Amino acid sequence: MYLVKAVAFVAALLAGSASAMAETSASVVDFETPLSRLQPLQGYLRQPAGAGPSPAVVLLHGCAGRARQLDEHWGRQIAAWGYVTLTVDSFGPRGLKNTCSSGAPVDLALDAYRALGYLVQQRFVDSGRVAVLGFSQGAWQALTSVERGIVEQASPNKFRAAIAFYPHCLGFKGDMTVPTLVLIGELDDWTLAVECRNMVDGRDDWGISRQKDQGVPIKLIVYPGAYHAFDAPGLTTPMQLLGHHLEYNPSATDQSIGAVREFLKATMTRSGPR
Template sequence: MKPSAAAILVTALSIASAIECAAAPSESAAFVVELENPLASKQPLQGYLRQTYRAGPSPAVVLLHGCNGNWRRLDERWGKRIASWGYVTLTVDSFGPRGIDNTCTSGAPVDLAFDAYRALNFLVELPSVDPARVAVLGFSQGGWLALTSVERGIVERVSRNKFRAAIAFYPPCLGFKDNMTVTTLILIGELDDWTSAMECRNMVDGRDDWGISRQKGEGIPITLVVYPGAYHGFDVPALRTPIQYFGHHLEFNQPATDRSIDTLREFLHATVGGEERAKEETK
């Protein structure tokens, strides 16, 4: 029997990881991987994969970028950090295979809604990943896609593999009409003038500006954290000097970033668990 593509990939990554671990054991290496066979898909996705250095299957996190792409920077900013907590991370490039540079004014193509699950389907085939403990994490437009992935609806329903948890940094919160199927966390700045904190409050309360309301108490609750004084992109160090981007204020905020790091780590620990949780469960 011929080895599967995933098995070959994992063997190669294991060798590379061992070399990297010897050189810098405190930092995981990122590998560009193809998530699908190019012969089986017209637009096969790619992404940055970071493995853990612990034995046995690990929890994992799929990361989804915003409307300006920059998946490599997202991996550097968050993929590397989350991997250091004991998670396999996969930062998806949704634009490259589609020949897209930016969707900040045009809106996301409809088929992007399935990218999170395409990444999940890749991860669950890896021996290094526990398929029952994978979270999806998105930023801005990617946050909206993360929420779409776990909202009770057609995208979640037709996917054979399921996420265990979802996190969205400053997502657009309008348009969600159904309940979330997993524990969900939203982090947003109070002064965000691109994706409104008030719209996210309405969503969490089961209502929106269109007057549609879900039954309060139904479904799995959403946790919303709003950071005072923070704008869109509050976690991006490159925005230490504020900018106007497509008419919106973007600015880095160190206190909000620090708090979001702690909140995200605690949330992942509680929902899918990293190294600390694995140690607790074996006691």
């Protein structure tokens, strides 16, 4: 019971000042049913002002869920930059509240492509310019979606770029198929920066490096003094969850916002890298 309450409390903190941002132009959309359920996968869709088709970003939440709050915090901001955003609710149709201690169902690995499959069918989306952006567990999903392998190869549609906030990098070789940006705190004790450095260098769990000519280069930004969930304004008072330190870092947050905007600008232009 304590764990459930603690995770729920952290989910609220990660959401930041969501109540103050209750007004929203996001619409809830249904897309492909991922499981043998009546309720389809859902997401929060935003369209930027102006004529389309526009580039788009799929957003993936962490183990505490709270897709709506992720949309209000990051989806709204990215849409203001001129992108369509679709924030996926991976938990609702599966009847999940959180997976911080239990681990995510394997099927979640396909949710990014389910969202992409929906977006490329929309007239207001430029189907060749869709990026994926994830946080913690969602960052793992984002990396899985663009590293060369079964998940990436199974989809006829492809992402243009990927962004991962404090992902678990252990187990990835870094053989990415598209430009990828990883942002993580130097002091993160839940998802370790050293593991992401190993991934960027092409070293896997056994210290075996990929060949230098394999994969698209990964850009890694490590923020000194920053912990897990450094972009969550509700964590101005640090706390522990499952033995890990969570803390908001305004400097790292501001820098990450700028880094995300510049990365999207560089990779999502019509003439940018594919």
